[in-house]
Amino acid sequence: MLAVSDARPVESVASAGSVWPALDGLVDGVVDMRRRTAAAQAAEARLLAAAVDLVADRVELLRQEAQQQGRARVRSSDTDLPLREVALELAMALRMSDRGVQRRMSEAFLLREHFPTTLKVWEDGGIDAAHAWAISRIGMLLRTPDGRARFEALALEAARTESPTRMTAAVKVIAATIDPDAFTDATDRAYETRSVRLFDLVVTTTGRASSRGRRALPAILATPTPTQHPAVVRSACRRRITARSRRCALTS
Secondary structure, eight states, rough: OOOOSSSSOOTTTTTTSSSHHHHHHHHHHHHHHHHHHHHHHHHHHHHHHHHHHHHHHHEEEEEEHHHHTSSSSSOHHHHHHHHHHHHHHHHHHTOOHHHHHHHHHHHHHHHHHHOHHHHHHHHHHSSSSSHHHHHHHHTTTTOOOOHHHHHHHHHHHHHHTHHHHHHHHHHHHHHHHHHHHHHHHHHHHHHHHHEEEEEEEHHOOOEEETTTTOOOOOOOTTTTTTTSSSSHHHHHHHHHHHHHHHHHHOOO
């Protein structure tokens, strides 16, 4: 604990030149650090997009080698190998799952290829990561380059002044205005695929229940002994939850 004599003096509210100079300096420092963080995150996104380029180059090399060896095509297992290798190396370095790395690589590539202005504004600290990813994910629902370009320009205007949450709501409206059919199709697909999956649990040697790597239904159904919730009851619950979720989606 600091002694009274060691405590830093508190700036007076009536200090000359500013109502609260210490607060002004603190805000400036946070804003500057936020800008540097955005630049670093955008640079990481560019590197992850470059990882996709690396995979594509490797696959093309494999195709050339196959042609030189007189093979008509490359085996699918061989073309998948570069992606797995790159994703695994990055996953080990980043302490992530390889599937998570693949998803981030894909998102970074789409952002760089389809929304370059958003990536540049992100690099310059004009927006945050949440703004950039929201623009990319929602903008990819649009089906034409012209539509995506119009969307990006309008979305960036909102991103510069709104929080990510408020901006996301706004850009959904922008996307629906630019290409109503595409946005409706995406909503319909989400509605049609909404469902609940049921996985039987397996009791391990330690006595703990395992769903073999999958998340199960809520605890009331996730019981290791089928006798407590017979299959017919669990299936009926799954159908009921799925039907209700679809009605909620339709109502909303």
